[in-house]
Amino acid sequence: MAELNITERQAGDITILDMSGKVTIGEGSIALRTTIRRLLGEGKKNILLNLGSVGYVDSSGIGELVSSFTAVNKESGSLKLLNLTQKIQDLLAITKLLTVFDVYDSESEALSSYS
Amino acid sequence: MSKEKSELSLSSRLESVEEAAFEAEKFARQSGFDDDALNAIDMAVRESVANAVKHGNLLDETKRVELTFENTSNGFEITIRDFGKGFAVEDVPDPTNPENLLKANGRGILFMRAFMDEAEWSNHAEGGMLVKMLKRR
Numbered sequence: 581m582a583e584l585n586i587t588e589r590q591a592g593d594i595t596i597l598d599m600s601g602k603v604t605i606g607e608g609s610i611a612l613r614t615t616i617r618r619l620l621g622e623g624k625k626n627i628l629l630n631l632g633s634v635g636y637v638d639s640s641g642i643g644e645l646v647s648s649f650t651a652v653n654k655e656s657g658s659l660k661l662l663n664l665t666q667k668i669q670d671l672l673a674i675t676k677l678l679t680v681f682d683v684y685d686s687e688s689e690a691l692s693s694y695s
Numbered sequence: 696m697s698k699e700k701s702e703l704s705l706s707s708r709l710e711s712v713e714e715a716a717f718e719a720e721k722f723a724r725q726s727g728f729d730d731d732a733l734n735a736i737d738m739a740v741r742e743s744v745a746n747a748v749k750h751g752n753l754l755d756e757t758k759r760v761e762l763t764f765e766n767t768s769n770g771f772e773i774t775i776r777d778f779g780k781g782f783a784v785e786d787v788p789d790p791t792n793p794e795n796l797l798k799a800n801g802r803g804i805l806f807m808r809a810f811m812d813e814a815e816w817s818n819h820a821e822g823g824m825l826v827k828m829l830k831r832r
Binding site for chain 2: 605642643671674675
C-alpha cells in the first residue's frame, strides 16, 4: 500500500484533496508534490488539503506542505489546511507555521473562505 | 526481560529510516517507556537517521549509519553516527526565524530538540557526525 493516499474532489473551483496515510521523507512527500504540480498544471489553483486521516508527518512532510503552499501562492492561488490532527497541529506550532497556513476545522467554513 | 543496550548498523538509504524507528520503538517499549515517550523517540530517530542518510552520508550506500539504544538510569539514550563530512550545528539556520519560515528544509534538528530532553551534535574523532539524544523516563 502507498504511504500516502490522495483522493480528489471538486467543490466549484476549489479542489479538495482527502489525504490518508503518512507525509514523510520519500514516497509520501513525493506523492503530494506530484499531485500539487499536476493540479497547478491543470489551472486548479484553489486547493484545500484535508489532513484528518494523515497519521504521521515528519520534517520532510512539513517541508512539502510549505513547498506546496509557496508553489500555489506563486500561481496566485490559495492552499489551505483542513482537519489537522493534534499531532500535526503540534508540529505546525513548533515550527511556527500555524501563523503561515490558513487552518480550518469545518469544510464548509474552509470552502466559503475562498470566496 | 528488557535489554540494556542495542546496536544497529544500517545502509544509507531512505528505507533505513523506517527500520531504525521500528527498532527504537521496540527497544523503548521493552524498556517500559510510555506512549508519549515512544512517539517522541520515534520522531527523533526518524529525523536523525534521515539526516544521517541524506545530508551526512549523501545516500552513499557504501557508508553506514550506526545507532545505539541504551536503557540507563537517566532514561533512553540514543546515539546516531554517520560517516559524512560533519557540520557545525550552530551554523544551521533557525527554521522558526521569519526569513526561514517558507524554506522547504531545515526543520529536523528543531524536531529532535523539541521531542527529546537532550540532544547534542559533535564531530566524531574518527570522522562523521555523532548525535546523542536522551529521553528521560
